[in-house]
Amino acid sequence: MRKTAEIVVIGGGVIGTSIAYYLAKEGRDVVILEKGDLASGSSGACDKAILMQSKKPGIHLELALKSAEIYKTLTDELEYPIEYANDGGMIVIETEEELAVMKQFVKKQREIGLGVELLDGKQARSIQPALADHIIGATHSDQDAQVNPIHATLGFATSAKRLGVEIYQQTEVTGIKVVSGAITAVETTRGQISTRNVVNCTGAYAPFLGRMVGLNIPIRPRRGQIVISEPMPKLIKGDMLSAKYIAAKHNPDIVEKAKDKATQMGIGLSLGQADSGNLLIGASREFVGYDKSTTYEALSAIIQNAIRIIPALKNINMIRNFAGLRPSTMDGLPILGGTELDGYYIAAGHEGDGIALAPITGQFMAEIICQGKSSIDLSLFHISRFDGQK
């Protein structure tokens, strides 16, 4: 293994590989350390949506829109088949109550500049013929897109390598050495690398890498279970979410106060179809620590919820299921930027938005690391926003 590096990126998921790629483009000397394989954590256990409609209207959505622009040309830039498509996305509405919430949501999204329209049930079914008859409406945006998250990660990694980045897999970080207020080295299961700069891109595991230097990083793992179907002819166009999912994402109270099990497990539809024809049917949102197992209870609830919205799923086979740990913060926004320890940077806590935000995260983190600041103000994402909170 290498003895020294200018910058050590910890974590070989979509965020770490993206940052390494953009740093290498700036001519920096970068090493990636990954404890498993590339994309073996949450980047390989998630859905494929690059959704604009699910983002919080505000700077979160602004970042996502910038990221979506980069995705449009990323296949050519990385020279890697990341299975990008711009097939739009839909949020389906089942009740008058959800309709009222979504009307407000759409209004705010439009103010930020997202092209989104409200459809009635008939219009929704003309785009997605598989929708159940009881669907009373949907929001739709042409700006929602899709990508294969594993190949996006491998694409960033392959291009980063081409630019000189060295990637060490099956290499776990065991310590970070700090001498008189400055980082001096990263210790791993395969030896030590001298460096002054560390970028923590370890998602749900970021707190462990923070503790190594006495930093408290308030990220919690939130389990998301997903069902995979057998490959099918085209059944679903673009991304599909249920308004219920949006409600649970932006109003955590709903989940906390819920009496029924499905709502407590945060069950809401997220549906997409991969290029291979497999359907990805999600998802749950559960706080159960670092347990990545799938449960019969949640899978059953996910499937029943999906069948209610897409009745044709009844006759389709599940071939697999998995769970990923979404790195979750209290305010639902990622932690981006430097820290009180000189040379220690964090890019983690994207929860379910890591794939969508990976390109812009890579670009802005490279700016912060190389120039000391990014071209747009990211102070809202700085870890100091949690100071004084428990």
Place this chain on the structure above:
Amino acid sequence: MTETNKKEVIICRCEDVSEAEIKQAIAEGFTTINAIKKRLRAGMGLCQGRTCQKLVARIIAQETGKSMEEILLPTTRPPVRPIVMGAFEGEDK
């Protein structure tokens, strides 16, 4: 077997992945069953690796010198075979 024939040996039948492709991926640094699955889809098809997993493991062992015990996955996940999703209808919510 001639070299040309060898290139066409299919290891993952569901996803049509050849021995040569797997060896190429190992050379690129994808040296675990999961890494090869992510790179090439070997084991991602209808049988979920039940046919090819041991074959992939053997090729990794050959190419990297690791033991089969080190390479084979310790856990498997349900379902054991594809199950129609309608079977879950009417379960407790």
